[in-house]
Amino acid sequence: MESVLYLISLWTGGHSWDAGSVLAEDVSDSRLDGRRDKRPLVYCGQTQPALLGTVDWRDAVWQEVGNPTSRLSAIQKQFLVRTALRVGQLAPDPGYRxxxxxxxxxxxxxxxxxxxxxxxxxxxxxxxxxxxxxxxxxxxxxxxxxxxxxxxxxxxxxxxxxxxxxxxxxxxxxxxxxxxxxxxxxxxxxxxxxxxxxxxxxxxxxxxxxxxxxxxxxxxxxxxxxxxxxxxxxxxxxxxxxxxxxxxxxxxxxxxxxxxxxxxxxxxxxxxxxxxxxxxxxxxxxxxxxxxxxxxxxxxxxxxxxxxxxxxxxxxxxxxxxxxxxxxxxxxxxxxxxxxxxxxxxxxxxxxxxxxxxxxxxxxxxxxxxxxxxxxxxxxxxxxxxxxxxxx
The missing domain is CATH 2.120.10.80 (Kelch-type beta propeller)
Structure with missing residues (x-):
């Protein structure tokens, strides 16, 4: 999961809000793949199917952001947090982590x-x-x-x-x-x-x-x-x-x-x-x-x-x-x-x-x-x- 988070932190297709919007598409089809069309999700040339669900994504983000040995920089961690918050806007925030x-x-x-x-x-x-x-x-x-x-x-x-x-x-x-x-x-x-x-x-x-x-x-x-x-x-x-x-x-x-x-x-x-x-x-x-x-x-x-x-x-x-x-x-x-x-x-x-x-x-x-x-x-x-x- 850390490698996936690292790739997401390098997102170049737009703002973190755009990444969050894509990640939240699984709310529509319950596929946990970030897309409505049920095709595998591709980031930075790598396929990551059935991995990026809303709650799963946010849990993974908080785990990685709080990991003192993570290879992500502080800026990359901030990017991931903004992405996770965007996902949270498109799915009910559980209020717990x-x-x-x-x-x-x-x-x-x-x-x-x-x-x-x-x-x-x-x-x-x-x-x-x-x-x-x-x-x-x-x-x-x-x-x-x-x-x-x-x-x-x-x-x-x-x-x-x-x-x-x-x-x-x-x-x-x-x-x-x-x-x-x-x-x-x-x-x-x-x-x-x-x-x-x-x-x-x-x-x-x-x-x-x-x-x-x-x-x-x-x-x-x-x-x-x-x-x-x-x-x-x-x-x-x-x-x-x-x-x-x-x-x-x-x-x-x-x-x-x-x-x-x-x-x-x-x-x-x-x-x-x-x-x-x-x-x-x-x-x-x-x-x-x-x-x-x-x-x-x-x-x-x-x-x-x-x-x-x-x-x-x-x-x-x-x-x-x-x-x-x-x-x-x-x-x-x-x-x-x-x-x-x-x-x-x-x-x-x-x-x-x-x-x-x-x-x-x-x-x-x-x-x-x-x-x-x-x-x-x-x-x-x-x-x-x-x-x-x-x-x-």
Whole structure:
């Protein structure tokens, strides 16, 4: 792609606005080739078919403009930005943009990613191309680097957990070569150690976990030795005690969950026992301990990633369904109780990834399994505001 961008930056057929107009012709025929007549697009004597779509083009431009090792000059980069803005005038501007970050050192999928105030995004366990991992790695946004933390006490994939006040991390369950586990641990940042907690009542993997306002942790669904489960439990950290909760309405594996600004918990997506891969979900109300139906997401997904954005909306990205591995997203607005299609796809297709917010409100998406079945360490960052220019 860099060579294509370089050729475009040498455009001699007119102003950058003309180049942008040509690039945006794919809006008319959905060919992503820059032309209405469905013939291959030719720039500087080289054919570049099916490469220069509107959103794809703008994502590529921002990636290249923010690349410190790019061979493009500052003037050429400015030219590309103007071209991208012209494309944006002829197609809806998503209002978001992605950029690649340094790769996570341990390439893996089926990861647990946690983060929050005082806790930079931390990736725990997962499965590499060689097997189950105990690796724990943390991304430090200030200097754009990954650092290792003490390894998790056992190798696990599909573990569940949450970030806690004081820099602590709660982790439970998962799967490894010995099967499903009920082991649970707490990361103590002061001692830099993993402290054993009381075992969970259910040995399971691919469940969801949410921190509730009272400090208890809600763990629901997943897969155990008997298959998909709807079992739901609360964990009281102060008492180191598990409490049985009313089961979820359906058994679910590989779904996602989020705590909403209005105090409800949303659990959705995944594979359910009553209908395959689904976009349907439920709300859980901690005060009444009731489950109620939630609007179905536009795209059913298995093993997607999710995060609550600073504006309170839920973003669900990537995953897998009958169409294959995805890079698209859906956005849920709790105030309107509606879903919309997220306008800015991830930079790669992947599933079994993880997401966490950075302190500046941007979103980190890391790890996963790509469309070819390989574990990846790819890290991408989603930031709101296309017109602000590339960030570093």
């Amino acid at each position: 992605w950029q690649f970050l340094p790769k996570m050192p341990t390439e893996r999928d089926s990861v647990l990613v946690v983060g929050g105030p005082g806790i930079p995004p931390t990736v725990i366990g997962g499965e590499t191309n060689q097997g189950i991992s105990t690796a724990v790695e943390r991304y430090i946004p200030e200097n754009r680097r990954w650092i290792p933390l003490p390894p998790y006490p056992l190798g696990v994939a599909y573990a569940s957990g949450v970030a806690l006040p004081g820099g602590r991390i709660f982790v439970t369950g998962g799967f490894n070569s010995q099967g499903f586990t009920r082991r649970s641990f707490l990361f103590d940042p002061r001692r830099q150690t993993w402290v054993p907690l009381r075992d969970a009542p259910v040995a399971r993997a691919a469940s969801t976990a949410v921190l509730l306002p009272d400090g208890e942790i809600l763990v629901s669904g997943g897969e155990d030795e008997k298959g998909m489960t709807a079992k739901t439990d609360r964990f009281n950290l102060q008492k180191n005690r598990w409490i049985r909760e009313k089961d979820a309405p359906v058994a679910r594996i590989g779904g996602v969950s989020a705590f909403l600004p209005d105090g409800r918990v949303w659990i959705g997506e995944g594979l359910v026992s009553s209908g395959g891969i689904t976009g349907k979900g439920f709300f859980y109300e901690p005060e009444t301990r009731r489950w109620t139906p939630a609007p179905a997401a536009r795209t059913p997904r298995l093993y997607p990633a999710t995060a609550v954005l600073p504006d309170g909306k839920i973003l669900v990205l990537d995953g897998l369904n009958r169409k294959g591995v995805l890079n698209t997203g859906d956005l849920f607005d709790p105030r309107k109780n509606t879903w919309t299609t997220f306008p800015a796809p991830d930079l790669i297709r992947r599933k079994e990834t993880g997401a966490a917010l950075l302190n500046d409100g941007s979103l980190l998406l890391v790890g996963g399994e790509d469309a070819a079945g390989n574990s990846v360490g790819t890290a991408t960052r989603l930031q709101e505001g296309f017109g602000e220019g590339p960030s570093h």
